[in-house]
Amino acid sequence: MNRKKIHVGDARIGMYVDEVCGSWMDHPFWKKAFRISNARILQTLQECGIHEVWIDVSKGLDVGVGADAFTEEDEKLKVDETLRSAITNVRKSERPVELQKELGQARIIHAKAKKEVASMFQEARMGKALQLEQVASLVDEISHSIMRNQCALLSLARLKSKDDYTYLHSVAVCALMIALGRQLGMEGDALRQAGMAGLLHDIGKIMTPEEVLNKPGSLTREEFDIMKQHPRGGWDILRASPGVSEITLDVCLHHHERLDGKGYPMKLSGESISLFARMGAVCDVYDAITSNRCYKSGWEPAEAIRKMAEWKDGNYDESVFHAFVKTVGIYPIGSLVRLESGRLAVVSDQFSGSLLSPKVVVFYSTRHREHLYPEMVELSRSQDAIAAIEKAAEWKFDPAMLQGLVQLSA
Ligand SMILES: [Fe+2]
Ligand SMILES: [Fe+2]
Structure with missing residues (x-):
């Protein structure tokens, strides 16, 4: 194998793509490797918002003269440097309770959260307004567990099955948002808001057809477009529920936006994406790529952190990403x-x-x-x-x- 990382603009028919550099939620290529065998695949690749791909030049065409190409060694050095700078000035996290002690409690909260989120999604599916007090007390319980020892709940968050993925992903993003918010110096209501936004960010997926959500193969362009409707669908649901805060609405609508303006649904860029939505983007991708899905097994947490460091430019806010690395570590628990x-x-x-x-x-x-x-x-x-x-x-x-x-x- 001889891998080179190239810009998608330099991709051409006949190349063998070994890996697409981006979360598989942001592009329709769920397969790890594929050949660019026709103009349609090339066009999809160049228009889906991805910046770079790894090609294997032992299996397909190489880049043309004059195009930039990076080796694995170049990239490894870059990622090492990013992670090294991310972990400067790590605050020792306060953990009033030992991991073993909190794990029992965290397991109870985790199971309860799964049940409550499942029934909340079910009620939303039937068109009922959300019971916000119940959601708020769940967020408080999750938040207290994170305060006592964040490793406990975060270490449970990875275990998901096909059937409970969407619910447990919501719980995981809630816990990650609270832990990340703390790392960023947030307290009190701001933390609660971060958690609530994490818990409800994907509620729009109740409107995504099951066969698209759990399709065990590449999504067609039409299916991918349907998938991309969930932020706006969720925003509509939340807007119809009295008492939902602006922050929750904002994260729900904008957690798939990207700093370079290539995200969705509104192609917001840079400063126009709020801090909470930037936090949501990082927590969302991390949990999604570390989870096993019916069509793909998740990455190891440590591998996921390295991948995210590799893709960071254009995707994530640098300071939010650095805080995230400090939150979960270079070798997250369970690696x-x-x-x-x-x-x-x-x-x-x-x-x-x-x-x-x-x-x-x-x-x-x-x-x-x-x-x-x-x-x-x-x-x-x-x-x-x-x-x-x-x-x-x-x-x-x-x-x-x-x-x-x-x-x-x-
Ligand atoms: Fe989403
Ligand atoms: Fe999500």
Whole structure:
């Protein structure tokens, strides 16, 4: 494989696209790799709002003379630099409650939130106005759990099944918005608003037909256009419910806008996108790309952070993205990593030392290809260090087993 990153304007028929640089919610190419075999595919690629793609020149045409192309090494250095600058001045997060203690509570809140969001969406589907007091008290419970120990609820947020994806995605974005808001120095009502906006941002998806929402293949242009109606559909629903704040309406309508003006539905750009909508965009993409869907398995959290750093230009507000990296860490809790000793481990707490040397639970030897008795290691006090991010799916590890290891260590 010989990968080069190029601008979509330099793409041409005959090239083999190995990866599209952007969240798969922002373009209709759900497949990881494909050949640009005709003018229609080329046109869709160039018009869907994506800036760059990775091409594999061992499988298709190379770029023409004079076009810019970047190597994997160039990109790795750029991403490393972005992440390094993102984690300067990290405030040690206050955690009045130990992870193990909060996990039990977080699990109860998580299950309750799923049920309440499902019934709220169901009622909205039937045309009923939202019961805002109930939503507000749910947001308060989520917010209190985040205050006690944000790792607990955030570590649960990844586990989703096909059927409960939309509900649990709403809960996850709510929790991420509150954690990110805190990192940005928000308090009180502002935090509540951030959480509420996260919980309701995708309510418009109740109007998206099931076969488009869960289609296990590429969306046609028409289907993608239907999908893109959900921010405005949600805004209509929320506007009809008394008491919904301007911030919630704003995040619902604009969470798919992009700084370069290539988002939807209104192609807002730069300063015209509010801080809350910029926060929503980052939290939304992170949760979506780390979740397993019926058509695609999610990325590892650590991999997702690197991808987002790679795509950041034009997509996200730099300072919001930096705050987000500080919030979830470079190796977010639950990340599968390979250590220099050849052992595999799960990140169980990224704030114990520096963000580059988290607390992990070692559980597998790649040399002997066998499970080890789980052992908690503080990398900041160990000779061992993270060598690489690994993919749980490639090792065929069950996400619930990895989740169990996180809890074990707490
Ligand atoms: Fe959305
Ligand atoms: Fe979303």
